[in-house]
Amino acid sequence: MSVASPDAAKLWEQNAFPRHRIQWCPGCGDFGVLAALKMALVRIGVVPHEVLLVGGIGCSGQTRNYLNGNGFHGTHGGPLGYALGAKMANPDLTVIALAGDGDTLAIGMESFIHVCRRDPAMTLILMNNGVYGLTRGQDSPTTGLGKVMEEHTEEHPPFVDPARLAITAGATFVAQSFSGDPKHCAEIYAQAFRHPGFAMVNDFSPCVTYNRFNTASWYREHSEHIPEGHDPSDKAAAWALLDDFDRRGKLPLGVIYRAPRHKKAHARLPIWEEELAGIDPGPMFSVFR
């Protein structure tokens, strides 16, 4: 990664395509994510051509349109697949998937689990608002956060907790942030981008239009920073922390779990010049002589 030039901040301030008028509702939590992303990208010292932003389908997927950098927009549920493909093809890219809870945890659930397992060096910023906003307010897999559900039904099952799921599935960096505090988000994102494995940030990013329960003030009331003494490298401590916050009806903000990466980087095919340099192609052509 290059060292940030004085102009890096300015580069990230520019919109990728000025023709993209911001479509979010006034007060959307995703504004905080956008501001935090700019801060974090400047902090880790990358410039736009070194970064690939993969957007999901949903309001959160728009984030990619409002940032400079390489962009990618594919199917609903597909961002982690595209991100993994891009990262494996071009490991030098800083790959960041930006998707919502519907995209990631419903239709994209299989990719979510398997990307956690593979643990590639890329980041997912999961903008979690507990609702499908773009299609006007249907329940999402994270709907029901903070509600006492006396009786779950097949039609209305309990919500999915992406943090617990990511740890279980093998992600090596699991954190939570609240987009109402962009400075804290930026700190978490920067750590996620630097993590040499799969980093999942569950960002509570309230929908002001369709989720009237999990509002910004609700999140403020129901979240707490993780205490300084927490050792994120200890998986048992991570579970105990989640259990403790659950018991108290609070959402932990900060790095919950960070494991030293133990997987080897993927094996690349010898298609690059330097890797082919030591290979004698002669015998391959002998049959044509």
Place this chain on the structure above:
Amino acid sequence: MKRILMKGNEALAEAAIRAGCRAYFGYPITPQNEVPEYMARHMPRAGGVFVQAESEIAAINMVHGASGAGVRAMASTSGPGFSLMTEGLSYMIGSRLPGVVVNVMRGGPGLGNIAPSQGDYFQVTRGLGHGDTHGIVLAPSTVQEIVDLMPVAFELSERYRLPVVIAADGILGQMMEPVTLPEPIAPPPPPDWATTGAVGSPRVISSIYLAPEDLERHVLSLMRTYQEIREREQRWEAYRADDAEVLVVAYGTAARVVRSAVDRVRAQGLAAGLIRPITLWPFPTTAFERSPRRWLVVELSAGQMVEDVRLALSGRAPVGFHGRVGGVVPSPAEVAEAIRSAVVGEVVRA
């Protein structure tokens, strides 16, 4: 009969419940979101089940399962979601299961946009998944026709034991029109092949036939069903067609624009008419037995049904094409101009 004002998506949901549908599965996608929204509220009141699935693949598999259990089941979606459902549709065809899927078509390819389109014609008429697949495809052009075709869809689907697709578009789904709703019917009892009992002879829903001879026999039986459908189920509407010297072929929303354009050019002395296919598959080839001098096909696509028209005519007359894509709907004046151009033999926009 009481006429009420209803949005196309809501009318189709209500009509399905009244036709005895008791299981709905779907996933959010614009421009059909009013269907699941209506179903979520009204299906449980009718004693049926509503599930918002985790994806369109899951939704069609739930339809597959519910239909196999002998219940009238349906799903609705739009282009990108329909692509995902084609895997399940192929399995339903292979398993000889009924079921209704509504595709409220939007602009493509890929994510495209959420504006009206007829770009999924090939997919619904040829591409219901892999293998030798076909299902009956119904194309309404008014909200009332959506309501009228809903019970027909379930009946045809059960008679031939094949899925039926209703091909609507973003305009039909979103527009409001006055409709007369039929009296609700009670759901029919489960058919004798449904997985409702295994005493005596076990009931198995499957599409696997490992021995080539067995699979050939199975597909030949499907082909006989396809042929029977081609012979018996062609539906179309002819409008001012009898004395027409130029016939325009269009379906769904495009046909409504063409109807206005036909009236317009008729007022100016040009004898034009409209053939409006209601079944896109089987294609109503019988409507093409009489051939005027000129034909014109108007679609909200890059030209898909035009191929079926050319096949039906087998070169007997020249066929022009006028299409708008990307969610753009042509005006009656634009189509009238295309009809006049077709008559003088000018090349119209491709």
